[in-house]
Amino acid sequence: QSGAFGGGCMSGGGNDIQWCFSQVKGAVDDDVAEADIISTVEFNHSGELLATGDKGGRVVIFQQEQENKIQSHSRGEYNVYSTFQSHEPEFDYLKSLEIEEKINKIRWLPQKNAAQFLLSTNDKTIKLWKISERDKRPEGYNLKEEDGRYRDPTTVTTLRVPVFRPMDLMVEASPRRIFANAHTYHINSISINSDYETYLSADDLRINLWHLEITDRSFNIVDIKPANMEELTEVITAAEFHPNSCNTFVYSSSKGTIRLCDMRASALCDRHSKLFEEPEDPSNRSFFSEIISSISDVKFSHSGRYMMTRDYLSVKIWDLNMENRPVETYQVHEYLRSKLCSLYENDCIFDKFECCWNGSDSVVMTGSYNNFFRMFDRNTKRDITLEASRENNKPRTVLKPRKVCASGKRKKDEISVDSLDFNKKILHTAWHPKENIIAVATTNNLYIFQDKVN
């Protein structure tokens, strides 16, 4: 049984964290249009902006309000800042391939000037978007009317100097770079290098290195495509650059391994510098072993000393200095092990859950089914299961911990495994880089929770 701690409190830096509902975004109705399915969630580096991408190719960015000094019992709310259509559906006629507009990943660039930049990607094309504010406009042109029509120059009798006048804030998104035609297979990851000049994109079999300024060229740095496709045994599932070392990146595989590569070693990083793999007892092997060992997400800690991987049933923390086994393993929903047959039949066993660290790397979070999500405190070893549901709608309501009953007598307030709704998956979660604010995406709604501020 997953050890959900009944009290609902977790220590974080000496203080008990009590999670409260803050906001929920999205439609209330149960009839979910496919385009509205949220496919990625990401805070920017300051935490002021929160971006979501969906299956319809749209990006919505929320901005945190400045803290209201009078109402100091809660942090600023997130409100819509900008929204735009990032990708559109395409059809590759040459290959008879339908290219979905679904946004697979969004990654923010660190802010360098007044504008914000982010990378968004679908299966084939990565785009660099500039989001800028306009709060003044020039007025008083000599040759143009205010509505833009040109004046007859013969009617101009005096000259004036155009001036900037304030206007209602307008947030504009414009595509600045389009990085296309570099991936034969489907892009699953993008990651910006700590040099802030380059980034990587990974598909099922290859990883490419790009320069943010150059769109017509990319370098292939990993290629695991076998000469004979019949020999294909594993694919790349995720990749990320190290947060501090600009020469280091990792990629995970469908076989549960993680390879760390050093770009200084050679131009093509097919030979890893480190291989992280937990040995498996061969007598425990079953038909499902490889499928559930497939890593769906890999994330470095902010410190750069650890990395976290998510496979179907667990979250593992690896010390970069130790390749032969993870230093910590947390069971997300072990009770599903005896349901693998039906989870295989309904394809849920292939669901790709993501995971994330809190700002101080002391707590990790990941999603589960029934709109449950789990947090594991690495210091206290306590964990908690919470639910993203509109039933707990009142702001500053402390969320009640949930518990799943694997078998036997179900206690009051527990939910049995067979009652779990496997259509309600939380695949995407994000943690504010500095504060205890989390964004949790259900199928088509975005929940924001905060810790209780006294």
Added chain:
Amino acid sequence: MSQKQEEENPAEETGEEKQDTQEKEGILPERAEEAKLKAKYPSLGQKPGGSDFLMKRLQKGQKYFDSGDYNMAKAKMKNKQLPSAGPDKSLVTGDHIPTPQDLPQRKSSLVTSKLAGGQVE
């Protein structure tokens, strides 16, 4: 000593074996699930993580059109209305004739995401 017991009490022996199997299933629920799956789909291959899965994953989004099939089906349907795609758009072979309505439409207008408070269509 246990051997002697087994010889003397064959009835108890089966009881112990049963207990062993149950323990094993308790230790390895995965194996029990695997047995369930194999019972339902006896033809399931021995290499679960191997080529079949991965090839399916790599070929996501592939749609096939065969002009020969298209023309033959059209000839068959001379007097009838052309069948439309139907719910399963992933199979495109002779019987199903792709029509302009079936092809992915370019969005004609921007539909705002409901997260941003967009209108329901």
